[in-house]
Structure formats: C-alpha cells, structure tokens
Amino acid sequence: MPRANDAVEAMLIEYADLLSILFDDPYKPRAYEKAARAVGGYPVDLEGKDLPEILKIPSVGRSIGEKIEEFLGSGTMAELEALREKIPPGVRDMMSIQGLGPKKAMVIYQELGVGSVDELVAAIEEDRVAALPRFGAKTQENIARGIGQLQSAGGRVKIDVALGVAEVFVDALSSLPQSRRVAYAGSLRRMKETIGDVDLLVAGDEATPVMDAFVAQPSVARVLAHGDAKTSIVTELGLQIDLRVVPEAAWGAAMIYFTGSKAHNIRIREMAVRAGLKLNEYGLFDAKSGELLAAETEEDVYGRLGMGYIEPTLREDRGEVEAALAGEVPTLLTEKDLQGDLHTHTNLTDGLASLEDMVGRAAGLGYRYFAITDHAPNLYMQRMTDDKILAQRARVAKLQSKYPKMTLLHGTELNIDPDGNVDWDESFLAGFDLTVASVHSHFNQSRDAMTARMLRAIENPYVDIIGHLTTRQIGKRPPVDLDLQAVFEAAGRTGTALEINSHPDRLDLSDEHVLWARRHGVRFAVDTDAHAVPHLDHRRFGVGVAQRGWLTKDDVINAWSLRRLQRFLAEGRP
C-alpha cells in the first residue's frame, strides 16, 4: 500500500496540472510540483500529522500546507474538487500525449469541446484539430502519432531491455571517428527499474556526422527531431532514444545534466544561482562575467559547487544534495562488495542448470560463499522430497572439495503458506545452513491476512531471509497488499533479512521500500534467485536497487565475511 505521502504527492501534481491548464501563471503550478516532489521524498510518513509537522517539509508553505492537512483529514481537497468541475479528467489525460501540453489541451477542449483521448482521436479523423489557431497539419499529425505511441507501448520498458538497446547504440557510435567519448546517461545510468527513454551522450567536435550515423541505425523506426545539438528517434520496439553531442571539454557538465534526475538538476542549478553562478549542460559559469569555472568532469562541477561526487543512483533529490554538502554521502554497495549469492536454484527443482554449472559460475564471479536454495516440498509442482534434498546436501558436501576458496552453503527456499507456516518441522529445518522464505500463491489475501501471514514467517526463528517480499512482477502482477510498516519493524526487530531480488522482472524490494525499511534497521540480501547460469549476472540490477536505497556494504548480509554472515544466521535460532 502506498504511503500517505504518495497520495498527497499525486493530489498536488493533479492540482498543479489543472492549474497549468486553466491559468497562464507558470509559477504557481511549479510551486505545487516542487512541493509534491518534496512530499514524495520526505522521510516521515504524513499519516495523521498536523499542520506544524507538515510545514517542516521544504517548499511547503502555509497555503499548500493547509491543503495537505485538509486532504489528510478528509481524503480530498475543496479547491481541487472545484478545478475538477471545470475540466473533465480526460483533458488531463490528453497531456500524457507526447507533444501535447496544458495549453494545447485547453485549446482543443475549449474550441472543439473535446474532453478525452478517444474524442481527440475522432476529432483528428475529421481533420478538426489542424484547423485550430496556431495548430496545423504537422501538429495534428504529431498528436496522432503521440496517441499511437501512448496506446501501443505504454511508455516504459524494463531496465534490462533498455540496457541491451543502449549498449548496441553505444557500440555503434563508439566506432565513429568523430566520437571521442560515448556513454548512456538518464534514468538508465541512475538504474531506475523501468526506463522511459534512453539518453545517449557523445563527446566530439563534429556533431553532424554523429547525428547522421545515429538516425541511420538499422533499428531506427522514426526520427522525432534532428538538430545539430540534439536528435531524437524511436526504435522499432517503440523506445525513444535521445542523443546529444557536446564538446569533450564539457563532458562532465553534460553528463550531470543528461543523467538527471530532473529534480536533482533543479536543486543544483538553484544552488548555483544562489551562489551567483549558472549551470547548464556546457558547464558551470560565473553569472556576471560568464567565465567558465568547471565542466570537464562531474567531480569538477560538483566540487566547484562545494560538494563531493554524487553517485548517479543517488541523484533523485532525496537528500543527496544535503548529504554531499555535509560531506556525508555514504559509500554505496558495489558489485565487487558482494561475497556471495544466497538465493539460487538448480535443475533439482525448476532451475535449468546443474548444481555443478551453477557453482562453477559462482566461483568464476569470485564469490567467497554461495548458497543453493532449491524449492521445498509444499510447492507441490516442484516434487521435492526429504530424500532428494538430503541427497543434494551430500552432493554439495562432495563438490565443496573442488572449491577450497568458496564455501558452499546448503539452503532451501521455503513456501510461506496462507497462514504463514513454512515447509518441514524444526528439526529438519535446523539441518540447513540458511533458509529463504517466500510467498508463491494466494496473492489476493486481505491486507490483514497477508500481513499476519508475513509476520508469522518473519518471527519464525528458522527463517533467515524473506524472498521477493511483495511478489510483484513489473508490468505484469501488482504487489500484494501488506502493512509494510509492520513488516519492516518486525524484520528489523527479529533480524530477519529482506531480499532485494535482482531479477529485472521483479526488483522486489523496490528502491523506495529499501529506503523505508533501512530506517527500521533492516538488513538486506542482494540475491539473484537465479534459475539459470546467466541469471547470476542479474546482481548488477539488484545492486542498482540497493544503491538507490542508499545501502552500504554494512547493510547487506552477503557483502559480509563468511564468519559475520554465519553469526547473523545463527542469531535467534534456539
């Protein structure tokens, strides 16, 4: 369930959208958007908070504060309701069409009486949009295409898909003689779980040949814009890619700008303005003299603003600017810190690879320990038995002699049944080096039942790690309904680790859940849940989530030494 903050954020953004449609003043909606972001990123849950508490949120003044208070108390806000009376919700929906903003949406509504995307489609078919003042055939065509894009792709792709596309383009552009440096930036570099469009950056003196080579790539389906500094295309998959070419001397400033996030950029630009400076994609300048102060590396630019380097995964305006100013940016978990993987499967159950192949790849990754955690009997389709899992334990023990530098741990992935019970009795569970417990069915239980179920599993002394807590599958299955506050408190109190499942379809916990859970002292396990050898490399995505959740290696049990991990696993057992 979303926090109250998320509901408030959505309310403020809707209000800002309606203001931008109805009025000309651009600053008022911007103030609401800014406040909305501040609320969304605010670490304290606003549920039940009074006005003095609300006013502690930056960018929230009396006017917005009172609206938030009203909304928290009544679930709605009178002035928002009043604006909703004036504008059908479909007009706001139209703003999600590429190329159609608040002003054009309002003209379409006022002049044509068109108040929904469906009605807009009809109006375009009748050629009525092109005839509007300051519209035209081109504009109508672009809106039509924007609608097509909105309805087909729906926008975002999963991070592994975007990364694959980005790497192809980076390779192609890197081979050009005009390219000095090539990199992807944007939300992909920040490791967001889904990617709306891919941002590419090339350093070079000649933009035109790079832009021409870009639009000539085989997977380009359509060119949206083609300029000297900026070009945008859409691939056959419907993924938009933006390319910017900048002078090499401005690489650092450009990387900061194109990595974002937008909120982060706004924060540091405001800081620059206040210091009498100007920051853009070409560098940091003295506002008066125009003198260039920093541009070549990201470190230079942040340094000149009085901050240390900020990792891309932190750049969301969730406190990283304040931390950097105070010199308190945490040293984030990296792939290299991971000493092992604690959730993996073999072909004894539903994995594709043999025990030997999985362990072989784990050794190749340089792990100091590695856990095999095949499914337990209560997931009946896996056909697990006591004899089979004990035979596997013997095989693991035998295989150990081949890997003197890596300790093999024999574990299992238990099934949390609807009542919160898991497979096997305590004496049998005591025989495992570690256990992961996860929900695999009955996703639609009530919030109360699901929370009780999860708490019971967390309290079980033989459960070491909760796997994929919410069971969401990105774009396919929603998360289960849970009282996360209660779950995180219990996990922190009992020392039950929560998994960050690294599979790009899951990424469960999400970054926001990690931020929330770590405030309760929760420990995490960044695991792959690998069902095949290549899945072991998904850890890069799990590490991305961990970084976005501000985790250091001290927070992550499989970044610890074997001794420390074993002490952690032993704690709480009878």
Place this chain on the structure above:
DNA sequence: GCCGTTTTCGGCCCGACTGTTTTCAGTCG
C-alpha cells in the same frame, strides 16, 4: 505559491527543437 548572509518583494533552472509564425509560444527533458 514559496522563499531570502545579497531580497519580506520580485524573482523563480536552462537550453534545444518544432511548427506556425514574421519574432515566438509550446513542449520536452
């Protein structure tokens, strides 16, 4: 609407591209 060791009023992040315009508004990132 918010905010202030340059400001309690007058600013508000900045630049590129498109389309419909004869100098710029709208949109996007």
